[in-house]
Amino acid sequence: MSESCYSPVASETELTSFQHGTDTFPLKGPDGPALGKPRAKPFVNGIDVLAVVASIASLIAAICVITPDWTPSWRLGFEGQIVVIGFLLSIMNLCMMRVAPLLFLNLEARWGNSRLQNYESILRNTVTLSHTQPLWRAILSFLIFLPLALSVAYKRFTNGYSTLSITTRYSGSYGVAPPPMGSYNVLNRSSVYHAINAGVPFLAASSTDNISLPVSQLPKAYGFNTLLIDNTSTALLDVPAPDYISSIQQNISNQESWILSASVNATVARYNVSSQDYHYDDTSWGQLFEEATIMSSAQLWQPGSICLGMIVDQQRASSGNYSPYCLLDYYFAKQSHSLETHSIDDQRSKDFRESSPMRFDIQRQTCTGTWNVSKNDFQLTEGSCAHLPTTYRSLTNTVPFYLDALPYFHDTIAEYSPCGSRNSSQWRIPAIVTSVATMYWARSIYMNPYLSKAYKDNPEIFYPATNETLLSTRITLNPSRLLYLVLCLQPILTIFMFLFMIILYDTPTDSGFGIVAILSGIDRNSLNHLHGGALSGQLSRPVNLNVAVINDAGESMTRGQIRYSIDCERQEKNTLKRGVKYE
Numbered sequence: 001m002s003e004s005c006y007s008p009v010a011s012e013t014e015l016t017s018f019q020h021g022t023d024t025f026p027l028k029g030p031d032g033p034a035l036g037k038p039r040a041k042p043f044v045n046g047i048d049v050l051a052v053v054a055s056i057a058s059l060i061a062a063i064c065v066i067t068p069d070w071t072p073s074w075r076l077g078f079e080g081q082i083v084v085i086g087f088l089l090s091i092m093n094l095c096m097m098r099v100a101p102l103l104f105l106n107l108e109a110r111w112g113n114s115r116l117q118n119y120e121s122i123l124r125n126t127v128t129l130s131h132t133q134p135l136w137r138a139i140l141s142f143l144i145f146l147p148l149a150l151s152v153a154y155k156r157f158t159n160g161y162s163t164l165s166i167t168t169r170y171s172g173s174y175g176v177a178p179p180p181m182g183s184y185n186v187l188n189r190s191s192v193y194h195a196i197n198a199g200v201p202f203l204a205a206s207s208t209d210n211i212s213l214p215v216s217q218l219p220k221a222y223g224f225n226t227l228l229i230d231n232t233s234t235a236l237l238d239v240p241a242p243d244y245i246s247s248i249q250q251n252i253s254n255q256e257s258w259i260l261s262a263s264v265n266a267t268v269a270r271y272n273v274s275s276q277d278y279h280y281d282d283t284s285w286g287q288l289f290e291e292a293t294i295m296s297s298a299q300l301w302q303p304g305s306i307c308l309g310m311i312v313d314q315q316r317a318s319s320g321n322y323s324p325y326c327l328l329d330y331y332f333a334k335q336s337h338s339l340e341t342h343s344i345d346d347q348r349s350k351d352f353r354e355s356s357p358m359r360f361d362i363q364r365q366t367c368t369g370t371w372n373v374s375k376n377d378f379q380l381t382e383g384s385c386a387h388l389p390t391t392y393r394s395l396t397n398t399v400p401f402y403l404d405a406l407p408y409f410h411d412t413i414a415e416y417s418p419c420g421s422r423n424s425s426q427w428r429i430p431a432i433v434t435s436v437a438t439m440y441w442a443r444s445i446y447m448n449p450y451l452s453k454a455y456k457d458n459p460e461i462f463y464p465a466t467n468e469t470l471l472s473t474r475i476t477l478n479p480s481r482l483l484y485l486v487l488c489l490q491p492i493l494t495i496f497m498f499l500f501m502i503i504l505y506d507t508p509t510d511s512g513f514g515i516v517a518i519l520s521g522i523d524r525n526s527l528n529h530l531h532g533g534a535l536s537g538q539l540s541r542p543v544n545l546n547v548a549v550i551n552d553a554g555e556s557m558t559r560g561q562i563r564y565s566i567d568c569e570r571q572e573k574n575t576l577k578r579g580v581k582y583e
Contacts, residue, residue: 038581055095055491058088062487073162077474092490093147099497106504116545131542160478166470172244175462180242195442206427213426221380233270234434236441237369255475257374262468266367269437272359296402307333309352329357330417364390398444506575526566
């Protein structure tokens with residue numbers, strides 16, 4: 001056991017002017033006035049309180065930054081959030097490292113071994129000093145690596161988004177128009193191109209019977225304006241004008257998208273389910289040809305001379321007051337041909353009549369649509385139709401031209417023909433009715449060029465926004481519960497350390513504990529134990545730093561001493577008295 005080398009009585013060589021119960025300053029040592037400033041330990045340190053407040057404020061700011069329903073999240077976006085959260089985590093770490101060392105010093109002095117190497121490791125925040133206890137190495141390692149781990153962890157919460165309602169009014173219009181196509185606008189010379197451009201997303205989604213018809217998800221959107229309403233009807237919605245879409249895309253970032261919702265008109269094709277059971281007599285068939293004038297058909301080049309026939313209602317379609325119709329179906333032709341038109345007396349017309357062709361009613365209806373507009377894309381996400389006709393019901397001069405329509409139908413629905421590979425597919429009727437609606441819509445675009453005088457003067461195909469809402473969505477951090485935990489961890493530790501430090505108030509260590517404090521109160525006789533380590537700062541074995549508190553025995557108890565001794569026999573651990581000045 002180490003010898004007891006500390007005497008609680010102040011020697012003349014150490015302190016010559018100390019008097020119990022007095023406030024005489026400065027104290028005098030053997031070589032002149034003492035420079036130390038005695039003081040009472042404050043119950044709470046103002047800087048520590050400020051650190052706790054700053055940590056909590058940083059946490060509140062971080063929560064405001066990541067909460068998607070609040071404006072800062074949207075304004076900063078993902079990149080801005082990364083910068084701000086990193087800065088706030090750094091502040092939280094500085095606040096925690098202000099409070100942590102003093103708590104650790106109190107713990108070591110109160111319940112630890114009061115080892116000199118432990119104190120040094122705590123003050124220097126290092127785990128590499130020799131003879132530091134494993135427990136303190138673990139605690140200090142945790143505090144060193146914690147901010148590093150948090151700085152990596154919060155960046156892993158990706159794929160979040162924040163939405164803000166746009167109140168600034170854009171002068172947008174809607175109508176029968178293609179989406180912005182850039183240099184591809186030169187292809188605006190055929191309705192076939194517009195039909196392909198609009199129809200490809202649906203064709204891809206229905207390309208195989210391994211993909212089930214989304215009955216439970218109807219109405220379902222495809223591409224930029226195709227809406228499968230139900231199994232027998234499809235709508236091609238009017239879209240935001242190309243100039244409107246382009247202006248939005250030019251003003252949003254790569255990590256931003258806008259959601260547009262509005263009431264619009266739509267070109268709707270509906271399969272008349274009773275047409276398959278209807279057999280045309282001479283009178284009714286003749287009436288059809290009075291309205292349609294001709295029939296057109298195309299050879300599918302399949303066994304049995306299967307052809308695709310079409311009759312369009314030109315008379316009603318040209319009036320604009322009634323809903324036109326289209327007869328379309330496959331039939332077996334007794335005479336082979338390619339792409340032709342036929343009169344009522346032609347054999348192909350008779351063959352087509354015997355097939356009881358499907359009838360599709362075409363009408364302009366009111367619908368609602370929601371679009372997602374990103375920097376380089378424009379997609380319809382959802383929609384619905386109320387089955388209410390618009391004022392004009394139909395568009396004039398929009399009957400599909402057979403040289404455009406039949407080749408398009410051949411490419412999109414031939415596999416559903418009687419000899420096709422998917423003639424019993426659940427997609428058969430939805431695919432055919434979608435192709436019919438698409439072709440009518442495409443013909444409308446071709447016959448009414450965007451921003452032409454006829455286009456701008458027609459309120460059915462070019463009109464201002466109705467019931468429009470605009471929402472801007474930006475990619476942000478994903479505000480999961482784990483992210484909130486990552487942000488709360490350091491402030492929680494800081495608060496806990498601060499409260500625990502108040503509990504340990506009477507422990508004889510304060511924020512000023514360090515080299516000056518130890519040298520001011522050291523028992524000079526014990527310093528010989530440290531001989532040889534002046535440069536290396538290393539000792540050959542663990543060394544204790546004993547801390548003794550000497551309180552004034554008088555009634556006033558306004559003065560006290562704190563004395564340190566190196567590697568001596570442990571003394572009873574006295575505690576500090578509140579309001580007493582110690583030197």
